[in-house]
Amino acid sequence: MSERILEKLSILADAAKYDVSCASSGSDRKNHNKGLGNAHPGMGICHTYTADGRCVSLLKVLMTNHCIYDCAYCVSRKSNDIKRAAFTVQEIVDLTINFYRRNYIEGLFLSSGIFKDPDYTMERLVLVAKKLRTEHRFNGYIHLKAIPGISPELTHEAGLYADRLSVNLEIPTEAGLKLLAPEKDRAAMIRPMRYLQQEITRFESEQQTMKHVPKFAPAGQSTQLIVGAGQETDRDIISLADHFYRQFRLKRVYYSGYVPVTTDARLPALQSKVPLIREHRLYQADWLLRFYGFGPQELLSDQHPDLDQDVDPKLGWALRNLHWFPVDINRADRLLLARVPGIGMPTVKRICEARRFGDLNWEQVKKMGIMANRAQYFVSCKGLPPSRGDLNAQQIKRRIIDPAAQQLSLF
Amino acid sequence: MTTWLYDGSFDGFLSAVFDLYWQRRSDVRICKELAYVPSLFGPAIFMPTVMANAERVWAGLRKRLSATGLEQLFACYLAEIPREEDNMVGFIRHVFAGSENVETDFGNAYVLRVSQLSRMVHREKHRMEAFVRFQHTAEGVYYAVIEPDYNVLPLITGHFKERYADQDWLIYDLRRHYGIYYNHKKDVVDTVNLQFKPAYLGGRDVTAVWSPDEALYQQLWQTYFREANIPARSNRRLHLQHVPRRYWKYLTEKHPPR
Ligand code: SF4
Secondary structure, three states: OHHHHHHHHHHHHHOOOOOOOOOOOOOOOOOOOOOEOOOOOOOOOOOEEOOOOOEEOEEEEEOEOOOOOOOOOOOOOOOOOOOOOEOOHHHHHHHHHHHHHOOOOOEEEEEOOOOOOHHHHHHHHHHHHHHHHHOOOEOOEEEEEOOOOOOHHHHHHHHHHOOEEEOOOEOOOHHHHHHHOOOOOHHHHHHHHHHHHHHHHHHHHHHHHOOOOOOOOOOOEEEEEEEOOOOOOHHHHHHHHHHHHHHOOOOEEEEEEOOOOOOOOOOOOOOOOOOHHHHHHHHHHHHHHHHOOOOHHHHOOOOOOOOOOOOOHHHHHHHHOHHHOOEEOOOOOHHHHOOOOOOOHHHHHHHHHHHHHOOOOHHHHHOOOOOHHHHOOOEEOOOOOOOOOOOOHHHHHHHHHOHHHHHHOOO | OEEEEEOOOHHHHHHHHHHHHHOOOOOEEEEEHHHOOOOOOOOEEEOOOOHHHHHHHHHHHHHHOOHHHHHHHHHHHHOOOOOHHHHHHHHHHHHHHOOOOOOOOOOOHHHHHHHHHHHHHHHHHHHHHHHOOOEEEOOOEEEEEEOOOOOOHHHHHHHHHHHEOOOEEEEEEOOOOEEEEEEOOOOEEEEEOOOOOHHHHHHOOOHHHEOOOHHHHHHHHHHHHHHHOOHHHOOHHHHHHHOOHHHHHHOHHHOOOO
16 A cells, blocks of 8 residues: 555656646745644745755655647647656545655645646646645645646636646747647637736625635646756746736746656757756746846847846846946935846845935945945945946956956056 | 843843843943853842833834844844843943934844844744754654754744644744644643653653654655755755755654664
8 A cells, every 4th residue: 555655656756747837835824723833924934855956845746647649749749758647635634744744845736738628627726726725624635737738617616626726838938839739729728827917806806895705716826837958038928927927917827947748859859968057047037026126128139039048137137237337325226226137125124224214325335235255236325346348348247257267457 | 340140031131121221330341140250340230120120121212123123023033142141231321312213223233133043033034944853753743852952942932823823732942942832722822941861862862752654754754855856956055055064963864774
């Protein structure tokens, strides 16, 4: 018995790991019934990190890796010759509860290959969530995958038990999807996203006017885009993400550097490297969109369709826009300060609070958590040695990414 | 320079601060009795804790600081760093010097230090909320041991009480020899000191009292941890940055069965 469950877990965790979302934040489920668990409104907890440095906060498994579809980029596709397994509803419930009680996880992230048809599959995912909430009085985090093509009724029921729902678009462009997942229809994937957005908005407004409105996906919805499987530019990807944030009020868009899992003429070869730097730069750009007030066209354009690999997108932007700088540490507006390379939002906040007590000098600012070797070229304040002078963007860039070059130039 | 010794409690520290003001002393250093190293530079006097005086200082601080500011000062105390009292006193003097709330005056060295140190302590708190690994015992208690750098048990009590409200649990700090125990029927958290039987290796190994399912779930968790990794993305540096080695000792997933 224990052998079998170990094997199932091994197969179905392995198959689920390419879905990168592991967030457990943004919900606000209290332990209201003296039952088990709660979900944090702010930051979620990463209980451990895999050897590749990714956060583990949820038990992330597939209900099954049997699938009737054959998406080229997916390990679980029909034509792939791999071991298959399926959990029972009760097995997932037991694993979740027992892992949670030992403080291994924040909750469950349940996805699945499609067996029989989408609704049949989704019913089982919803049943897991329902059992956890009602029979086990579980208030921890639940993220359910909304399988493309499910009925609105099931989507609705899922929202009543889950904290977050996600539809993974995976392939950013329509042409790419046609090529790699011909059985999938982009419109059918966008439809549940739109439906969810409407329901989330409706519940939120009802909660403001009425008491006792149940929660509906309080941590919102998210999606994932695979990077580097097709031909898309960073500009395609970031514009799409921006569109999702605006149109569907998505909480997160995840970017997943394509990990070659198969030999297929349509895809990068098995030995090709996972585009980790590209993925990292996309997350940085995404961050700038969501928290720093940048627009997608500021970061990427026709002349500049891909993010720089050697500098982060904020520094890249600053170097293309030197006329905005230097900004005055003691006078500049919050959002302008946040555009300075080497100064992050938490430090911006600290600087703004501290300067109310009097002008800050460079020595003081340096101690507040900025990256001085970057920021020095883009700010002005008392005590700052004149560092930028007439340097052009190329020279500044070289000094920042290769500090040794600066010393050499003295001779 | 005179050194005033206090009993090691936060109230003891505040009570000594009260006396600094009462006696208008600026040539005195405050130090924990147990942390005191006799010096050549003057006498050391033990100052008994007077609760009423401690409360007066606290009430004064409450008038001038936000809840966050108060918590930050308390976190500095929990850091248990020798001589940190000097900075805490500097901070308190700065607070009482004006009428405005100065907790965000980061241009001031004392304020900056309080904010930075409390951030370090809160980071440790956060880590302990993540890294505690309960083991289910046959008696039904979920038991965990930790050895945090800072004394964070008082800071994590609320989190665990709220989260695990329907199970009994015990988190034991082996470095400081005390723990917090939650009895879910009574809904209270008590501070406890334990004497471990020799077989439990000072509380480190409780295999002998595991519940029947415990070994299986540990094995399942280790399996999960292994499978969730993507070797093609391996990044050891990042891994170590998030899970520094000193925490591995009590992480179930770091001890796969031999
Ligand atoms: S439908 Fe999902 S599980 Fe099935 S092959 Fe496509 S991506 Fe993989």
